[in-house]
Amino acid sequence: MKICIYGAGAIGGYLGVQFARAGADVSLVARGAHLAAMRAHGLKLLIGDEERVVRPRCTDNPAELGHQDFVIICLKAHSITGVIETMQPLLGPHTRIVTAVNGIPYWYFYRHGGRYEGSTLESIDPGGRQWRELGPQRAIGCIVYPATEIEAPGVIRHVYGDRFPIGEPSGEISPDVQRLSALFTAAGLQAPVLERIHDEIWLKLWGNVCLNPISALTHATLDVICSDPATRALSKAIMLETQTIAEKFGVRFRVDAERRIEGARKVGAHKTSMLQDLERGRPMEIDPLVSVVQEMGRLTETPTPALDTVLALVVQRAEIAGLRGVSPPAQINSPAKLPANSPAFA
Template sequence: MKVAVVGAGAIGAYVGAALTRAGADVHLIARGPHLAAMKQHGVRVLSPRGDHTARVHATDRPADIGPVDHVFLGLKANSYAACGPLIEPLLKDGTTIVAAQNGIPWWYFHRHGGPYDGQRIESVDPGGTVSAVLAPERAVGCVVYAATELAGPGVVRHLEGTRFSVGEPDRSLSGRCREFSEAMRAGGLKCPVEPDLRNDIWIKLLGNISFNPISALTRATMREMCRHRTTREVIEQMMTETLQVAAALGCRPAISVERRLAGAERVGDHRTSTLQDLEKGKPLELDVLLAAVVELAGITAVPVPTLRTVAAISDLLATRSAA
């Protein structure tokens, strides 16, 4: 099995190292000092489960890799529309794109069934620019429950979690999903094939849609947001409205607002990825987390006043940070 990891940052390099341990033919696409370090030393993984080094091919030239069986997409969603030059040399008939994306994916309504089947979500696929690069029929969804960070060039620190849930847009238990899942599990990760990954998407989104923008607006950690009474009330309302939108689309994630908040508080003084991006001057990945759900609320006629307010303020923050 030949796999290319496009965007081999903390998560991508971690997955690439695991697949290499499983015996897959893995190629990492990265840039800068991180690429140089991986070329020279491989990927060094520091983990409570045991440290190890994976010797793996790394490059910034996808044409040197050629067509692969699976592309694991580790880029932020706001980079998808421009990633064509990275993706095109890797494709052949049947190449799967496994997108490890937070938030609502561009393929959400692909083979969804029902009245919204095939509908495009403008917030995540503006003008069809993402679908033009990442054909929905190639997509396999992936919800990441692992936390990693780059401790330095070529060095991934695994913090917690090893689960990467995957699933088909049409809810089938396909051969391509099973093949990728088996390789991930052989590399030491959890990778269940979910019959309806959309439920996992909403479970993960329940935290991202609330904590990520609020943390960027307040500069607060997870613990601080959970323990500040009025901020916690805003987050509770955002989560409640999100579950109402999910229900209108036929999804009922098996988690309560109370349980999600309790889990977030246990994380402690962690700064969300959105806050870290803000502090580093990087673009904020809020369209797929927040604007998309507001758009879905409009489609399904679900009132979401708190989400709309936070989205409006967050949009100004994202606009100013990008200036």
């Protein structure tokens, strides 16, 4: 079984080390100083006081790797469209694409049923390119709960967590998701197979949609945002708007907003990924975490006044910092047809 981790940054590097230690045939796609350091010294993972060093195959040219059984995308969601062409050599007739990214994935409406079956969302998949060229039929959903960071080129520090719930868009328990879950388990990670992966996507997004932009605007850590009465109330208002939207798409939340906020508070003095990107001068992950919820609110005719206000402010903050990519106007595309030669995964 051949596995390629496309985007071997903090999370991708963590997976790469764990998979390699488990004896998997894993390749890493990376770039720049991080790639150079991995080639020269191997990839190091720090977990507490323990150092784990592996020397997996690393490249910035996916064409060297050939067809894979699984391609695990660990890029920021807004970066995926830009690498569609270079990803193509990895995709054989039966390759599965595992979207280990934050926010709503490009395949969300594949085998979803209902009015929007087969549709694409402009805020996360401009022009529907990911849908057409990667193919929703290849997709396996994956939610990333661990926190990791690149401490130095070639060095990943694990902060907390080891859960990566996975699932087919259709909810079936396929042989592919069972194989993937077994791979994660062999690597010492938790990857339960979920029949309702959409619910878990929204549960993770529920915190991201409010806590990430508020943190970028205030520079506050999770414990501060969730303890201060004003920002806690604002977070809850956005979460309730988000819940109303999600439930119109059939999503079920297994906890309430207060419990979700309290869970974030207990994480402590943690900086969200959006705040880290702002501080490090990297493009901010606004569209997959916030704009997409506004877009889906428009689709369902759900008012989102709290979300709209915070989104307007964080977009302006990103533009002033020069960290805002150009995004087309939010709109939904009509159901897309799969290419005639697309592999089908029942």
